[in-house]
Amino acid sequence: MTAGHAERAARFAADEPRAHWHDQALWFVRLKRDRMAQAVPGWEELRERAARIKAHTRSHLADYLEQFERNATAHGAVVHWARDAEEHNAIVHRILSGRGVTRLVKSKSMLTEECHLNPYLEARGIEVVDTDLGERIVQLAGEPPSHIVLPAIHKKKEEIGELFHDKLGTPAGLADPKQLTEAARGHLRQKFLAAQAGLTGVNFAVAETGAVVVCTNEGNADMGTSLPPIHVACMGVEKVIPRARDLGVFLRLLARSATGQPVTTYTSHFQGPIRGGELHVVIVDNGRSRLLADETLRGSLACIRCGACMNTCPVFRRSGGYSYDWIVPGPIGIVLATARDPVRHASLPMASTLCGSCDAVCPVRIPLHDLILARRRSAARAGAGGLAKRLTMKVAGLVLGSRTLYVLAGKLARGVGRRAPRGLLYGRWNAWGRQRELPPLPAESFRERWRKERAREVRRG
């Protein structure tokens, strides 16, 4: 068996100052989100509406996709359908190669990461430039994004300075975010000007009007679709929403939940191509219809990819995006990855404290920790966790199920625990004791103390 989440997380946590910084930086984003959410009257009601609009859309998904296709086509878009990643990549490649495109600029799209579009196109002679600053950084470093909204959150500015020095020829030792961003702006503007096509993801596809809505802060989606004549927009089937007015609900939630901004800088509603150009919309299933068929997990299709569940997750913050070994990490990533491949991702359902913080922040109210628990249950049934865990759970079930055994076990633990040498208590077997001290064990249990207190009360009358 390959290393699981715990082993990968241990690698991340080994660099303690970095892991601490990562934790703090994401917590800071979570706090910004809180301030924003609290400033909106009726925030909870808004989340509820968003969840219900998504639930409604799921129950009519095929109809809405057809309606979207009709309206987008009426504006001059060409709509393509892809059953899986391979077909998606082939369609995009066919569009590009058929028009002699060898230079593509791309704005953020988790779907194309999921489909591994970049290597597919690169192997066929097309230069692909990711233009979101964070994505460009990880692309230059030859790494995948570690967070869906903040792709380079695991990197320090000094490392980015070194990377830019190496790849973009900036002066050595540059570590000022402003100067680094300026260098990237200049570098990427040349790429935008030279590109023959631009590819974007899709935040929302409006069935009623045929609009493809893309949200960015940098303006890279707009740059990439305003200079070259060809725009390819790739979307999962779950991105469609019924009405333009539903955007009022989702857009009020999205940026506030993602980065603690009231709205992204650019919220672009594309209907049809640029004058004289082409717009191709690729609608992708790639496992989503299977997810829709799953009664327990289908709610995860509501995800609007804000990343709030990652920022708040005590496990994600301390273990980093790469520990999930999947393109969407964090709580929602656990659900999506295990739904796709439960064997490969068998360790992920354990990468959660089940504290429910993700449920509390999710703008579309996905019951994430319930879903993670459901995944954990099926992983356990499939034998994940190994013999030791199964035995421990058996014994725990036995002890917790019997009052006599429970009282006895407590007495035993207090007796042994208070006297046992440290080496025994903190041996290799005690994973909980590795980074933390166990609390001092009391001489008597709560039950014993309660009895004594009660007896005293009664005597006093």
Place this chain on the structure above:
Amino acid sequence: MRSSTSREDILSALRAAEPPAVPLPELPEPGPLPADPVAAFELSVRAVGGEPVRVPDAAALPGLVRALAERLGARRVASAVDLPGVGDVDLQALPDPHALEGIDLAILPGLFGVAENGAVWVDTRPLAHRGVFVVAQHLALVVRASEIVSDLHAAYERIDLAGPGLRLFVSGPSKTADIEQALVIGAHGARSCTVFVVG
């Protein structure tokens, strides 16, 4: 053809998987317009990194825009707002969107502003090149003071998406925080976003 069967495959897989019908909920009512909508809007514009400028009298606008261009050191100025003596770049005359590169300041009309988030609704359809708002180094938007709505619910009650074209909200200048969460203004698009609120 493979793609047409993919379409049918996907749609029938989705139909087979669809849960029982759930009703489409009503949308929330728009929030009330603040007592001073312009002040609330200006506050939001500032919060998203933009620069609101109050213009009580429309006649004062050309002078203020010229002053802005001067302050920014903008040599090539393109205006889609009719302002006497402002703008030396004729967007209609540009042969190709790549010619937008090098424009220092673009002035565009906004249809309305949103008090809760400082966003301005921009319709690029009348423009010869839709990307001028993002390619220009600096952006100025002109909104009438009477055209401020409370929130995005109110905004979408006004928005009409009939017909093809690119329409968008612009809320402040282009920005990024991708390097160590440090906010940097001027990522790819406008390095500054001035919003003139007229009347």
